[in-house]
Structures are given as structure tokens and as C-alpha cells.
Amino acid sequence: MSCQTLPTEQTAETSSANVTPGPLRIVAFLCNWCSYAGADKAGSNQLPVPSELSVIRVMCSGRIEPPLILEAFQKGADGVMVLACHPGDCHYKEGNIRAFCRAELLQNLVPQLGIDPKRFRFDYVSAAEAEKFSRITNEFVDKMRSIRL
Amino acid sequence: MTTQKPKLAMYWAASCGGCEVSLANIHEAILEVDAHFDFMFCPCLLDTKKKDIEALPDGDIFLTLFNGALRTEENLEMATLLRRKSRLFVAFGSCAATGGIPALANHHGIADVLETAFCSVPSIDNPERLIPGTTCQVPDGELELPAFLTRVLALHEAVPVDYTMPGCPPESEQIIAVVRHVASGAPLPPSGAQIGCTDRAVCDECPREKRTTLASRLIRPFEALPEPGWCLVEQGFLCVGSSTRGGCVALCPTANMPCTGCYGSLDQSADPGATALATLVAAVDPGSAVGVDETALLAGLKDALSGVADPLGTFYRYSLSETVVADRAKEVE
Numbered sequence: 325m326s327c328q329t330l331p332t333e334q335t336a337e338t339s340s341a342n343v344t345p346g347p348l349r350i351v352a353f354l355c356n357w358c359s360y361a362g363a364d365k366a367g368s369n370q371l372p373v374p375s376e377l378s379v380i381r382v383m384c385s386g387r388i389e390p391p392l393i394l395e396a397f398q399k400g401a402d403g404v405m406v407l408a409c410h411p412g413d414c415h416y417k418e419g420n421i422r423a424f425c426r427a428e429l430l431q432n433l434v435p436q437l438g439i440d441p442k443r444f445r446f447d448y449v450s451a452a453e454a455e456k457f458s459r460i461t462n463e464f465v466d467k468m469r470s471i472r473l
Numbered sequence: 474m475t476t477q478k479p480k481l482a483m484y485w486a487a488s489c490g491g492c493e494v495s496l497a498n499i500h501e502a503i504l505e506v507d508a509h510f511d512f513m514f515c516p517c518l519l520d521t522k523k524k525d526i527e528a529l530p531d532g533d534i535f536l537t538l539f540n541g542a543l544r545t546e547e548n549l550e551m552a553t554l555l556r557r558k559s560r561l562f563v564a565f566g567s568c569a570a571t572g573g574i575p576a577l578a579n580h581h582g583i584a585d586v587l588e589t590a591f592c593s594v595p596s597i598d599n600p601e602r603l604i605p606g607t608t609c610q611v612p613d614g615e616l617e618l619p620a621f622l623t624r625v626l627a628l629h630e631a632v633p634v635d636y637t638m639p640g641c642p643p644e645s646e647q648i649i650a651v652v653r654h655v656a657s658g659a660p661l662p663p664s665g666a667q668i669g670c671t672d673r674a675v676c677d678e679c680p681r682e683k684r685t686t687l688a689s690r691l692i693r694p695f696e697a698l699p700e701p702g703w704c705l706v707e708q709g710f711l712c713v714g715s716s717t718r719g720g721c722v723a724l725c726p727t728a729n730m731p732c733t734g735c736y737g738s739l740d741q742s743a744d745p746g747a748t749a750l751a752t753l754v755a756a757v758d759p760g761s762a763v764g765v766d767e768t769a770l771l772a773g774l775k776d777a778l779s780g781v782a783d784p785l786g787t788f789y790r791y792s793l794s795e796t797v798v799a800d801r802a803k804e805v806e
Contacts, residue, residue: 390747398797411762411770421759429784436785438803
């Protein structure tokens with residue numbers, strides 16, 4: 325009996341195929357008390373912050389529910405950052421620890437859903453760490469740009 | 474023999490047959506089904522053929538219970554046909570409702586699925602690596618097989634569905650309750666409703682005691698014996714009952730088996746797996762971060778969460794076709 329070779333899978337249209345890619349879209353969820361203050365300070369210190377960053381200020385990183393992160397990807401975000409207070413600094417005691425726990429599992433889940441794990445980043449930025457904010461956002465945007473090209 | 478009774482049909486697409494078993498499990502109440510309905514199509518139990526369905530006028534079947542996800546073009550064709558011929562079209566069981574176990578194949582590409590099923594599983598002996606194709610030449614002519622769809626779909630993604638009846642399988646008590654309700658002529662729930670289940674979590678029906686403690690770490694079922702009568706989540710077991718719709722009378726947790734989420738997500742508006750993830754992680758004790766070394770604290774938490782060895786299999790066991798990123802082109806395997 326003759327049998328066929330594997331059917332070729334329908335290739336999904338990728339954005340790179342002869343289409344000029346639009347600007348990168350990076351969603352950054354910043355906690356009000358530390359990371360947003362750090363971002364603010366980066367601004368007042370005139371440190372470079374990538375223009376591709378869409379900042380969403382939330383009261384606590386513990387408020388970022390995992391469905392919001394997946395929805396950001398679904399709606400076309402190239403990358404999603406969640407920036408929190410350092411452990412022990414949370415305005416609500418443990419919100420950032422809960423955010424860490426979710427991020428830890430999401431970090432494993434995201435590649436299982438077919439998304440490059442580099443597209444999701446959880447990190448800590450305190451109110452004083454303007455330099456760190458500038459550095460990691462630029463790093464992240466550069467990485468997203470390199471993944472896309 | 475023609476009959477004036479409303480017609481009842483049941484069909485299986487990509488499914489295991491458990492839904493039919495659950496229907497058979499209503500035992501003598503099947504006589505009640507027969508008293509109220511002309512049970513006229515069910516490939517598992519009856520000999521009616523597809524051509525008999527095609528011969529019916531549109532909307533002639535009163536109630537169709539469609540189980541199974543849509544894996545092949547044949548599944549899709551039957552779903553479209555039965556939708557057209559039915560007045561009430563019910564997505565019956567987890568696979569039809571949210572993709573179920575077959576939708577876990579969406580985690581891999583089609584080539585990978587075929588390679589596993591026909592070449593690499595230990596029980597297969599296929600040295601020539603023959604894999605079924607859509608057409609095949611034999612001495613008598615050409616044979617055809619229906620092609621795979623690009624990904625496994627839940628029923629509502631392909632055709633309009635009137636009601637969804639979740640469960641893997643839907644409980645027999647719920648099936649007979651639904652059949653009695655429809656037969657009684659009582660007003661039907663609004664279109665799009667979930668039937669044969671409750672709007673509360675499995676925990677609401679679970680007899681295990683909640684002691685309002687947090688789990689020190691998440692554990693897999695083989696790692697410990699659950700303490701009888703105490704909430705499985707609080708003991709650290711990966712029980713997703715708190716984010717899962719009830720209606721099963723908490724059968725699994727009652728029998729010491731953590732809920733795997735077959736009745737579907739309570740929150741229909743959000744990604745099912747991500748919701749379950751958030752709910753379960755909230756059961757883990759975050760500890761106190763004050764005065765503790767950051768590295769040690771995070772390492773401890775990582776270890777506490779290491780019980781979730783397979784987040785996708787844990788949180789999307791029955792709902793992978795429903796993830797909000799289902800249509801996103803895969804970048805990594």
C-alpha cells in the first residue's frame with residue numbers, strides 16, 4: 325500500500341513576509357509606588373527611555389492578572405514587561421511576591437503557548453532606580469527588535 | 474415508522490465515546506428519553522446514516538447533542554450539517570465546549586502529532602514511516618481521508634451553538650435533568666447559556682473542609698497522600714476546582730483526586746488557563762519578604778512553585794482551543 329508523505333502544514337502568514345513591520349509595541353505594567361516613580365525619575369534625569377514603550381500604571385504589580393498579559397500578546401504586543409517593587413518594599417506587603425509567583429509560572433507557560441519566552445519579562449525597579457529602568461527597557465526593546473528582524 | 478415525537482440526535486466528532494457512555498449511564502431513564510423523543514441519530518448506538526440526516530428538512534431535529542472537538546474536515550462537515558438540521562444545537566462535553574483533550578494537540582504542529590502517533594510512540598512498529606495522507610492509491614483506485622484542520626477547534630468556533638453543556642463527560646444526572654427540562658416544555662434558558670452545570674465553583678459542592686491556610690508549596694499527586702477531609706488546594710495539590718464551574722458534585726475531590734477543570738472556566742470572559750493559574754498561585758503562601766535575603770526568598774518561592782511541572786497541561790487541560798493566543802503564529806515549539 326502506498327502512503328503519502330506528511331501533509332505540509334499551512335504556514336501562517338508572518339509579519340516579516342514582504343511587509344514593512346510597523347513600530348514595535350511594548351506594553352509595560354509599572355507599579356505605582358516603585359517602578360512608575362523610577363520611570364518618572366528616569367524622565368526627569370533625562371535618561372533615554374524607548375518611545376516604543378506603552379506604560380500602564382497600576383497600583384500594584386500584584387494586580388496584573390495573567391489573562392491581561394496574554395491579552396496584550398493577543399492584541400499584538402511584541403513584548404510585555406511587568407515591573408515591580410523589590411521584595412520587602414511592596415506598599416501592600418506582598419503584592420510583588422504574588423506577582424513574582426505568577427510570573428514564574430507564566431514564564432514557563434508562555435513558550436508552551438508558542439510565544440518566545442524572551443517576550444515576557446518580570447523585573448524589579450525601585451523608585452530610586454531610574455538608571456536601571458532606562459537600561460532594562462532599552463535592553464528589552466532592543467531584544468524585541470532583534471527577534472522580529 | 475414515522476413518529477410525531479421531537480427528534481433527538483447525538484453525534485461524536487473528535488471524542489472518546491465517554492459522552493455516549495455517560496448518556497447510557499442514565500440507565501432506565503433512557504426509557505423516559507424514548508417516551509419524549511424520537512432518538513433517531515447516534516453513530517455509537519444507532520444505525521442511521523449521514524444520508525438519512527441529509528434527507529431531513531432543515532431544522533427538523535429538535536435537539537442535537539454534539540460531542541467532540543473539530544479535528545478533521547469531516548468533523549467540520551458533520552457539525553455544519555447537524556447545525557443546519559437542528560433547532561437546538563448543544564455543544565455537549567468539554568471537547569465540543571472548549572476543545573477538551575484533543576485540543577492539547579494544538580500545543581504541537583500537525584507534523585509533530587502525526588510523527589508521534591504513527592512513528593515514535595513505543596507501541597508503534599512502522600519502520601517505513603508510513604503516515605496516512607488525504608489520498609492513497611490502492612489497486613482498486615484512489616482512497617480519500619478527510620484532512621486535518623490547521624488546529625483543533627471547539628464547536629462554537631465553527632458553527633453557532635445554542636447551548637453549552639460542559640463536563641468530561643457531562644454527569645448523567647445533569648443529562649437527564651436537561652432532557653426532562655426540554656421535554657417538559659418549560660421555558661428554555663437564554664441562547665448561549667451554559668446548561669447542566671452551576672454558576673458556582675466546584676468548591677461550592679466540595680465536601681472537603683477549608684481551614685483558611687495557605688499552602689507552603691504546590692505538589693503533584695504522586696508526591697503525597699492527601700489528608701482526608703481537608704481542602705486539596707490548602708494541602709498544595711494542583712486542584713483547579715476554585716476556578717472551575719460546578720455541577721459535577723465535586724466527584725473527583727471527594728475521591729481524593731484534585732479537580733482537573735473539566736466543567737470549564739467560571740469566568741467566560743478571560744483566558745481560561747491564565748485565570749486558573751492566577752487562582753491556584755494565590756493559594757501559595759508568599760511568606761514574609763521583610764528582612765529576608767532577596768535571592769534566598771525567590772529561590773524558595775521558585776521551589777514552592779516547582780510542583781507545576783507542566784503549566785499548559787495543568788491549566789488548559791480541557792480548554793486549549795479557547796486560549797486568547799490560539800491564533801497567534803507559533804514562534805517556539
